[in-house]
Each structure stands twice: as C-alpha cells, then as structure tokens.
Amino acid sequence: MATVLIIGASSGIGLATTRLALERGHSVVAFARSAGQIALQHARLRKLVGNARKTDDVRLALAGVDAVIQTLGVPANTRMITGPVDLFSTATTTLLPLMKELGIRRLISVTGFGAGESRSSIAPLQRLGFNLVFGRAYGDKDLQEQLITQSGLDWTIVRPGVLINTRKVGRYRVLVSQQNWRNGIVSRSDVADFLVRQLTDETCLKQAPVLVR
Ligand SMILES: NC(=O)c1ccc[n+]([C@@H]2O[C@H](COP(=O)([O-])OP(=O)(O)OC[C@H]3O[C@@H](n4cnc5c(N)ncnc54)[C@H](OP(=O)(O)O)[C@@H]3O)[C@@H](O)[C@H]2O)c1
Secondary structure, three states, rough: EEEEEEEOOOOHHHHHHHHHHHHOEEEEEEEEEHHHHHOOOOEEEEEEEOOOOOOOHHHHHOOOOEEEEEEEOOOOHHHHHHOOOOOHHHHHEEEEEEEEHOOOOOOEOOOOOEEEEHHHOOOOOHHHHHHHHHHHHHHHHHHHHHHHHHOOEEEEEEHHHHHHOOOOOOOEEOOOOHHHHHOOOEEEEHHHHHHHHHHOOOOOOOOOOOEEE
C-alpha cells in the first residue's frame, strides 16, 4: 500500500480519488487550499492546506510520500476563457524538482482529452470551439504535459473526456493508442478508479491514455 499525495484533493476527481484510495487501503495526504473543508474522516487521511504554486507548501506535502496524483483544476468561468491560465504549468514547475530532490519517482497527472497531441484527435469543426473556450487552459495543460514527459520521472498522464458525476465505479475504456483516441463522457469516479490503479500498476508508465466510456 502506498502513501499518496493528491494535489487538488478538495473537489471533483481529486476528492473522488481521495475517497477511493482510502477505501483501497492506501494512505492519503489530501492537499488543496481548502483541504480543511474536506468532509471525510479516516485514520489514513491527512488533510493539508496549501497552495500548489508555493514551493514550501509542496515540500511539506511531499514528506513521507511514495507517489503523487495531480488533479488540479481551474474554475470554469470567463477567466478560464479570457485567461491567462498558468496554474497547471506553474504547479508542475514547482512540483517536479522537489520530487526529484526527495527521490519520489511516481507521478500520475490528470490533464484532459485535447491536451498535447490528443488535440489533433478532435474533429476540425469542434476544435475551433474547443480552442475558443478551452484554448487558454489547454495551452497551459500542453506545457504541463511537456514538463512531465521531459521530467525523467515515472509518469502517467491521464486525459479524461467530458466529466460527469456518478458515485459508482462503472465501465470505462483506456485508449492508449493514438489511432483510438476520441472524445466521450467519463465519470469522475471512473477516472479516480484509473488513478488509484496506477499506484500499483505500471502498464501505463510513460503513456498518456484517453479515458472515455
Ligand atoms: N470538466 C470536464 O469535462 C473536464 C474534462 C477533461 C478534463 N478536465 C480536467 O480535469 C481536472 C479535474 O477537474 P474537476 O472538475 O474534477 O476538478 P475541480 O473540481 O475543478 O477541482 C480542482 C482542484 O484543484 C484544487 N486547486 C486549484 N488551485 C489550487 C492551488 N493553487 N493549490 C492547490 N490546489 C488547487 C482545488 O482546490 P482548492 O480550490 O481548494 O485549492 C480543487 O481541489 C481539471 O484539470 C479539468 O480541467 C475536465
């Protein structure tokens, strides 16, 4: 069983991952600016209030950790559209040297379908709309992915399709090869399932699969 740091643990995929990792016997450091408000209690859960942009906060969070799951997100509002967005690249630039310094090798990061080379799998007409709405955020996710793939760490990048909320883990597809990449829906619980599995499964090491139903 691992001790995992979840960066962005207070809502969405991060919260679902926190819950599932605990259920599956792992210990969790749940990190977010609002980590104190996480409504979970568990002997193997440590809630840590901190900012992923701040080196001192992240260094503290990494103490005693075996692996890191990054599930950061920015609010879906006009600022995401008009930008600038730099959370993903800044937080990753903060994290990577600290992981190397502390000898923590396993990094599992959520970006999204449309990040990196998966952008070219969006149909051309849809890509126009995608760029208009998500261009700033995904431009920064592109940078985040580049930083991760060049890090030399044992990384897996996870690119979910459109997120929906269902509590129960269901069936989802892990599309590893580029020729199969497509958009679709996937639940946050299913993404969480995949993320937690990566703690004990190295099949997707140095891969960036798309997750859809
Ligand atoms: N919506 C979709 O359909 C879709 C599709 C594909 C991919 N995605 C991506 O999937 C990811 C997760 O999305 P989600 O909706 O499940 O998550 P979310 O609810 O947006 O949660 C984001 C998390 O990041 C944390 N966070 C933000 N800024 C932080 C900071 N400076 N320091 C520490 N923590 C910080 C938030 O906590 P605090 O605010 O408390 O700090 C929160 O825990 C996002 O990157 C999103 O772009 C979304």
